[in-house]
Amino acid sequence: MGATIKDIAELAGVSPATVSRVLSGQSDFYSEKTARRVHRAAKKLGYQKNTSAVELVTKTSKTIAVIVSSTQTNFADQIIDGIQEQAMQKDLNVIILYAGEKNAKLQKRALETVIERSVLGILLVAIDLDPSNDNLLRSANIPFLFLSICFRNHRFPFISSDDFKIGYQATTYLIEKGHVKIGFAAADLESFTGQLRLAGYRRAMDEYQLPTSPDWVSDGDFAYEDGVLAMKQYGEETQLTAVIASSDLAAIGILNQAQAFNVKVPNDLSVVSIDGTYLCNIVRPRITSVTQSFREMGIKGMQTLLGGKLDQFDLLYTGIGITERESAKSHG
Amino acid sequence: MGATIKDIAELAGVSPATVSRVLSGQSDFYSEKTARRVHRAAKKLGYQKNTSAVELVTKTSKTIAVIVSSTQTNFADQIIDGIQEQAMQKDLNVIILYAGEKNAKLQKRALETVIERSVLGILLVAIDLDPSNDNLLRSANIPFLFLSICFRNHRFPFISSDDFKIGYQATTYLIEKGHVKIGFAAADLESFTGQLRLAGYRRAMDEYQLPTSPDWVSDGDFAYEDGVLAMKQYGEETQLTAVIASSDLAAIGILNQAQAFNVKVPNDLSVVSIDGTYLCNIVRPRITSVTQSFREMGIKGMQTLLGGKLDQFDLLYTGIGITERESAKSHG
DNA sequence: CTGTTAGCGCCTTCAA
DNA sequence: TTGAAGGCGCTAACAG
Numbered sequence: 001m002g003a004t005i006k007d008i009a010e011l012a013g014v015s016p017a018t019v020s021r022v023l024s025g026q027s028d029f030y031s032e033k034t035a036r037r038v039h040r041a042a043k044k045l046g047y048q049k050n051t052s053a054v055e056l057v058t059k060t061s062k063t064i065a066v067i068v069s070s071t072q073t074n075f076a077d078q079i080i081d082g083i084q085e086q087a088m089q090k091d092l093n094v095i096i097l098y099a100g101e102k103n104a105k106l107q108k109r110a111l112e113t114v115i116e117r118s119v120l121g122i123l124l125v126a127i128d129l130d131p132s133n134d135n136l137l138r139s140a141n142i143p144f145l146f147l148s149i150c151f152r153n154h155r156f157p158f159i160s161s162d163d164f165k166i167g168y169q170a171t172t173y174l175i176e177k178g179h180v181k182i183g184f185a186a187a188d189l190e191s192f193t194g195q196l197r198l199a200g201y202r203r204a205m206d207e208y209q210l211p212t213s214p215d216w217v218s219d220g221d222f223a224y225e226d227g228v229l230a231m232k233q234y235g236e237e238t239q240l241t242a243v244i245a246s247s248d249l250a251a252i253g254i255l256n257q258a259q260a261f262n263v264k265v266p267n268d269l270s271v272v273s274i275d276g277t278y279l280c281n282i283v284r285p286r287i288t289s290v291t292q293s294f295r296e297m298g299i300k301g302m303q304t305l306l307g308g309k310l311d312q313f314d315l316l317y318t319g320i321g322i323t324e325r326e327s328a329k330s331h332g
Numbered sequence: 333m334g335a336t337i338k339d340i341a342e343l344a345g346v347s348p349a350t351v352s353r354v355l356s357g358q359s360d361f362y363s364e365k366t367a368r369r370v371h372r373a374a375k376k377l378g379y380q381k382n383t384s385a386v387e388l389v390t391k392t393s394k395t396i397a398v399i400v401s402s403t404q405t406n407f408a409d410q411i412i413d414g415i416q417e418q419a420m421q422k423d424l425n426v427i428i429l430y431a432g433e434k435n436a437k438l439q440k441r442a443l444e445t446v447i448e449r450s451v452l453g454i455l456l457v458a459i460d461l462d463p464s465n466d467n468l469l470r471s472a473n474i475p476f477l478f479l480s481i482c483f484r485n486h487r488f489p490f491i492s493s494d495d496f497k498i499g500y501q502a503t504t505y506l507i508e509k510g511h512v513k514i515g516f517a518a519a520d521l522e523s524f525t526g527q528l529r530l531a532g533y534r535r536a537m538d539e540y541q542l543p544t545s546p547d548w549v550s551d552g553d554f555a556y557e558d559g560v561l562a563m564k565q566y567g568e569e570t571q572l573t574a575v576i577a578s579s580d581l582a583a584i585g586i587l588n589q590a591q592a593f594n595v596k597v598p599n600d601l602s603v604v605s606i607d608g609t610y611l612c613n614i615v616r617p618r619i620t621s622v623t624q625s626f627r628e629m630g631i632k633g634m635q636t637l638l639g640g641k642l643d644q645f646d647l648l649y650t651g652i653g654i655t656e657r658e659s660a661k662s663h664g
Numbered sequence: 665c666t667g668t669t670a671g672c673g674c675c676t677t678c679a680a
Numbered sequence: 681t682t683g684a685a686g687g688c689g690c691t692a693a694c695a696g
Contacts, residue, residue, distance in 0.1 A: 016690080052689080349676080382673050385673035386674060
């Protein structure tokens with residue numbers, strides 16, 4: 001293939017070791033003169049460093065791996081943006097791998113790929129790791145951190161929004177707007193995230209001594225279709241005056257099905273979504289949301305990952321906040 | 333770090349060479365018995381192959397790299413899906429890197445990262461490579477192929493939709509619906525893609541002997557805001573009865589600004605977008621689009637990349653088609 | 665400041 | 681079918 005440091009050494013009339021020192025920028029260990037000679041020779045030969053060789057001997061890599069749950073998670077972009085920003089700043093490379101949705105085999109494959117390459121660190125974005133892969137990840141001896149997902153019992157270190165608070169805040173927002181009958185739609189109730197949010201919703205309703213009904217809670221998977229289904233479940237003549245959607249896409253599903261029912265948002269029904277991605281701004285009516293700090297999640301994620309101490313890592317939540325738009329209004 | 337084949341060899345009572353043969357599956361070169369022994373030892377030690385070492389000696393890698401222009405290109409997901417499908421099938425790993433939007437430095441960085449790792453092949457999705465990086469890519473001696481972007485004069489091999497045809501087809505569709513005054517909005521007229529589509533639009537208008545006006549063509553960058561701006565440029569009282577948007581997001585921008593103007597879509601104004609991603613289905617009215625075969629682009633991309641012969645590669649266009657939805661209707 | 669030497673973990677002849 | 685030996689390209693002591 002390409003030229004090696006040996007070729008450069010020959011052309012520049014120095015030893016390979018010197019070339020190595022110059023090229024890897026170990027300043028103070030070579031003279032300006034030889035440095036220039038080496039660089040010139042390298043350029044002339046179109047030299048490209050062989051990362052495999054470097055990593056083989058140094059046993060460290062300058063790339064961090066991001067494993068994402070699928071191509072469909074529309075907020076992952078923001079998290080990755082934050083990661084990239086930090087990587088740039090710290091002169092690290094980032095590679096991204098997809099691990100599908102709840103697919104143990106794909107997860108394993110992605111993990112193996114990055115472990116075999118002994119990356120510097122692994123960030124897992126919205127990955128609900130199959131327990132069969134726990135050991136693989138743990139025994140690799142590579143720092144890792146989960147992003148945008150919560151675990152029970154400190155199974156793994158993670159950074160996420162406080163999902164209980166998300167549910168709580170969305171609900172109190174609506175209650176304080178005068179709503180009493182509030183739906184909770186399209187979250188995956190099997191997931192810890194979904195359960196936390198639901199718990200937050202229930203707590204808020206309880207605190208205000210508002211009755212709830214199982215019919216108001218619809219199961220799903222955070223998807224557009226789940227929003228549509230939820231609205232269908234509530235029905236054309238629903239008694240609900242407000243709904244909390246588990247994601248922006250789910251909220252759009254609710255909006256569209258409401259329109260099909262000729263239920264007016266926000267006049268007949270207020271909708272609050274969770275996430276607050278750009279989608280909230282481009283649909284009409286715009287969607288009021290509990291907005292998560294995804295970009296910050298990426299930034300904090302990188303900082304934490306690189307900061308070490310992941311073993312004694314104690315829960316870090318990134319901020320959330322209500323962004324008011326047109327899809328929710330006061331009731332009564 | 334982890335165990336090496338030497339450790340395994342010791343534990344299994346064979347030579348490292350044998351372990352290597354067993355683990356890399358060179359069947360016919362070892363007995364079942366030793367194979368079992370080796371595998372058992374490997375599992376016991378939690379062995380993970382050191383990819384750096386393997387690649388250093390074999391000089392080949394089983395991973396293909398995908399470089400994407402940014403996290404914002406919402407159709408890239410579909411292309412990547414297609415790529416992943418093929419990779420899965422051929423037992424290849426894929427890593428994804430972002431190269432920003434028109435950012436020569438980021439492009440260079442991404443290229444270097446993957447070249448240094450001597451990946452099997454490089455797929456560049458929606459990357460308008462800065463000329464300063466042409467040489468880097470070419471001299472790496474790694475097969476590469478551009479996806480979803482066109483080049484003049486065979487600068488690089490690519491697979492894309494036929495952008496001229498896209499412009500032409502969108503226009504004739506509207507003309508045949510009776511529209512005469514048709515806008516062409518929010519495409520980047522500096523890009524070859526934008527120019528081709530515009531040429532297609534003009535050809536169609538010409539063929540039907542329809543006059544056009546420079547005012548009907550708005551420049552932009554395929555973004556949501558460009559759609560909004562285009563509609564503002566056309567104005568509340570526009571004479572246009574139809575507009576072709578350069579992307580789904582741009583179309584949504586047009587929709588929203590039209591609504592702000594109280595211009596009814598499709599009654600007062602028909603809108604056709606280019607791309608046909610899921611966004612077309614979740615906004616109201618749904619958007620009629622010239623739909624591109626992004627997934628197929630990914631699949632064909634992988635096949636072509638791996639098939640070799642990229643030097644004598646002759647243009648391959650993936651299919652397009654009109655998907656009728658509610659945002660466009662007959663005029664007059 | 666620079667050259668020499670010895671591997672990193674693995675694959676691959678070559679011989680046995 | 682297996683083992684021994686050499687080397688991939690690079691870095692890291694250790695001398696000088």
